[in-house]
Amino acid sequence: MPTHPPSSLDKQVFDVICLGSGWAGRVLAARCVASGLSALIVEKELIGGDCPFWACIPSKALLRPAEALDDARQVGGARERLSSTSVSVDAESVFRRRDLYTSGWDDTKVAVPMVESSGAHIVRGVGRITGVKKVNVTLDIGGGKYESIDLEARQAVAICTGSEPIMPDIPGLLDAKPWGPREATSSSVVPESLFIIGGGVLSVEMATVYQSLGSKVILASRTPELLPSVDSQAGEIVRNKLESRGARILTSTEVTLVKRDHSSASVTITLSADGHSQNISTSEILVATGRRPVVHHLGLESIGYDPALIETKSPIMVDESLVVKSISSNSSPWLYAAGDVNGRALLTHTAKYHGRIAANAIIARARNAFPSQSSAFDSFSASADRTAVPQVIFSDPVVASVGLTRKVAEQKGRDVSTVTAPVRTPGATLHAEGYEMGWAQWVLEKDTGVLLGATFVGSEVSDLLHASTVAIVGAMRVEQLVHAIPCFPTMSEVYLNLVDAAGV
Numbered sequence: 376m377p378t379h380p381p382s383s384l385d386k387q388v389f390d391v392i393c394l395g396s397g398w399a400g401r402v403l404a405a406r407c408v409a410s411g412l413s414a415l416i417v418e419k420e421l422i423g424g425d426c427p428f429w430a431c432i433p434s435k436a437l438l439r440p441a442e443a444l445d446d447a448r449q450v451g452g453a454r455e456r457l458s459s460t461s462v463s464v465d466a467e468s469v470f471r472r473r474d475l476y477t478s479g480w481d482d483t484k485v486a487v488p489m490v491e492s493s494g495a496h497i498v499r500g501v502g503r504i505t506g507v508k509k510v511n512v513t514l515d516i517g518g519g520k521y522e523s524i525d526l527e528a529r530q531a532v533a534i535c536t537g538s539e540p541i542m543p544d545i546p547g548l549l550d551a552k553p554w555g556p557r558e559a560t561s562s563s564v565v566p567e568s569l570f571i572i573g574g575g576v577l578s579v580e581m582a583t584v585y586q587s588l589g590s591k592v593i594l595a596s597r598t599p600e601l602l603p604s605v606d607s608q609a610g611e612i613v614r615n616k617l618e619s620r621g622a623r624i625l626t627s628t629e630v631t632l633v634k635r636d637h638s639s640a641s642v643t644i645t646l647s648a649d650g651h652s653q654n655i656s657t658s659e660i661l662v663a664t665g666r667r668p669v670v671h672h673l674g675l676e677s678i679g680y681d682p683a684l685i686e687t688k689s690p691i692m693v694d695e696s697l698v699v700k701s702i703s704s705n706s707s708p709w710l711y712a713a714g715d716v717n718g719r720a721l722l723t724h725t726a727k728y729h730g731r732i733a734a735n736a737i738i739a740r741a742r743n744a745f746p747s748q749s750s751a752f753d754s755f756s757a758s759a760d761r762t763a764v765p766q767v768i769f770s771d772p773v774v775a776s777v778g779l780t781r782k783v784a785e786q787k788g789r790d791v792s793t794v795t796a797p798v799r800t801p802g803a804t805l806h807a808e809g810y811e812m813g814w815a816q817w818v819l820e821k822d823t824g825v826l827l828g829a830t831f832v833g834s835e836v837s838d839l840l841h842a843s844t845v846a847i848v849g850a851m852r853v854e855q856l857v858h859a860i861p862c863f864p865t866m867s868e869v870y871l872n873l874v875d876a877a878g879v
């Protein structure tokens with residue numbers, strides 16, 4: 376039952392109205408309220424958005440038990456307590472742990488109180504823009520009845536509607552009722568075999584989860600390498616580990632036909648690679664072929680936004696303070712788009728960052744204090760989107776990267792060099808005797824030595840990343856980084872290996 380139907384609203388005018396209660400909308404609303412503005416969040420599903428229920432939190436909750444078991448297996452003294460090397464995670468307990476972290480998909484336990492304690496108002500329903508600073512909210516209350524309310528924003532409306540999975544147009548796929556990210560993160564069933572379409576972040580993380588739970592995993596990527604968004608060596612290391620544990624990885628491969636036999640519950644997949652085709656049988660399929668922004672049915676046409684951009688489901692174009700471009704309006708900037716919907720980086724931490732930047736801009740404009748000239752490091756510009764987006768891929772081993780890869784830097788016409796080093800430090804070997812997979816790389820601007828990108832691959836490397844993020848944002852030169860002394864014996868001594876490799 377909806378807890379905050381439209382009829383529960385005691386006013387129709389708010390300073391700020393957010394469509395969507397994911398991290399982008401929640402951070403934006405909370406910051407505006409903390410500055411004395413009133414804010415309303417409109418949400419059509421669970422309050423909290425994707426991250427706590429169907430994305431980051433359940434996926435990482437599912438990954439952690441196998442990681443902990445692996446760590447124990449690599450450390451003498453702990454290893455001996457495991458009765459045999461074939462000990463694996465207990466699937467039922469893994470799912471139970473995941474259910475705790477998602478609060479059983481009940482948003483009233485954590486997410487609603489969190490928003491309410493921020494002082495933002497919440498209403499359940501589908502939000503739609505009906506004109507400049509105007510929003511309509513409709514809620515289906517069952518029995519063919521709807522509740523609806525027209526609202527007005529004094530300062531701003533923020534589109535924080537997130538993204539949705541892309542379903543590729545493969546004959547038979549829809550009829551086979553494949554899993555998407557929601558089913559993969561909320562399932563309490565371990566399929567005997569799982570065929571994953573896609574070779575990106577979600578594919579690799581879910582391959583790791585279901586392999587650890589006992590499924591036979593087959594992954595088909597149309598790209599020649601796994602994880603094409605990071606440096607190819609990182610994708611190669613992850614591929615080798617998945618294969619060493621029994622997964623079958625098919626690259627440069629297209630799925631051309633899917634056929635589910637509803638009587639036997641098995642699915643036959645037809646694949647094509649190098650002009651040859653083959654059939655593979657599986658019990659379940661996961662589609663992990665990327666996401667696109669939720670821009671349809673938002674009423675954007677009512678304010679002159681190009682219908683072709685809505686039709687093609689293109690990300691909403693925004694300026695540096697995340698104001699929507701290309702709408703017909705004579706009033707000062709009032710419409711913002713934050714998080715996945717603007718397509719800049721589809722990550723929770725960037726959604727939070729966008730919420731912060733857009734809120735800062737809304738507050739400054741409400742106070743007539745918005746600067747006439749913007750600069751990269753003012754608090755109203757989402758400049759990190761262009762230079763220093765960090766991402767941790769929770770594969771085995773973990774891949775943590777920030778900034779430019781060599782390939783992207785070169786595509787941008789930058790003259791760069793790379794230095795690489797093993798994550799082989801006293802800290803790493805103390806962490807785990809079997810620490811053999813660690814690898815790190817910096818991308819440096821050739822003539823200045825300024826750090827542009829960093830990648831770390833290995834167990835427990837995720838927290839190594841932030842130091843490189845700070846160095847990239849600060850445009851630090853590798854000579855300066857010699858003076859950032861990492862502690863002994865920690866894994867951060869990989870930074871010594873990198874400055875050594877850079878010859879400084």
Ligand SMILES: Cc1cc2nc3c(=O)[nH]c(=O)nc-3n(C[C@H](O)[C@H](O)[C@H](O)COP(=O)(O)OP(=O)(O)OC[C@H]3O[C@@H](n4cnc5c(N)ncnc54)[C@H](O)[C@@H]3O)c2cc1C
Nearest residue numbers: 395397398399419424425430431502537714715721722723
């Ligand atoms: C399986 C998986 C794992 C992931 N793991 C990570 C991770 O480990 N780390 C990371 O940084 N990122 C991760 N991501 C990405 C992350 O989940 C997203 O980037 C993040 O949730 C985006 O937040 P958002 O606020 O933009 O949108 P969302 O969280 O998607 O919120 C948008 C909300 O808007 C609502 N909405 C849409 N239209 C309307 C409307 N018309 N009216 C009212 N409400 C509406 C939706 O119901 C939704 O609740 C993962 C994604 C997936 C799929």
Ligand SMILES: NC(=O)c1ccc[n+]([C@@H]2O[C@H](COP(=O)([O-])OP(=O)(O)OC[C@H]3O[C@@H](n4cnc5c(N)ncnc54)[C@H](O)[C@@H]3O)[C@@H](O)[C@H]2O)c1
Nearest residue numbers: 543573574575576577578597663664665666721767768769
């Ligand atoms: N740890 C994290 O930060 C995390 C985890 C999961 C998801 N996410 C985010 O969620 C988003 C979605 O993840 P994703 O893995 O679905 O997207 P992705 O963009 O990372 O990867 C999709 C992959 O699917 C491939 N593909 C597309 N169509 C295909 C087809 N018909 N057949 C075979 N392969 C095909 C693409 O080449 C691409 O490599 C990403 O932007 C990601 O950043 C983040």
